[in-house]
Amino acid sequence: MNGLYRPRNDRMIAGVCSGLGRRFGLSSGTVRLLFVLSCLLPGPQFVVYLVLWVMMPNENRTMASAR
Numbered sequence: 001m002n003g004l005y006r007p008r009n010d011r012m013i014a015g016v017c018s019g020l021g022r023r024f025g026l027s028s029g030t031v032r033l034l035f036v037l038s039c040l041l042p043g044p045q046f047v048v049y050l051v052l053w054v055m056m057p058n059e060n061r062t063m064a065s066a067r
Helices: 016-024 028-038 045-055 059-066
Strands: none
Touching: 016 028, 016 045, 028 045
């Protein structure tokens, strides 16, 4: 499965960075570092994070619907 979802493990806050890392083949630490560095730039990074938190399904729901 190569979809976009928030995994149950490897979460720090909501699992958004971990889910993005799994989807694009990066480590979750790399995605977290890129997010923190992007926060130094002006823009709606926190809003995008919150939207992804609401929109990305949990791993449990994704696995259940795949069966």
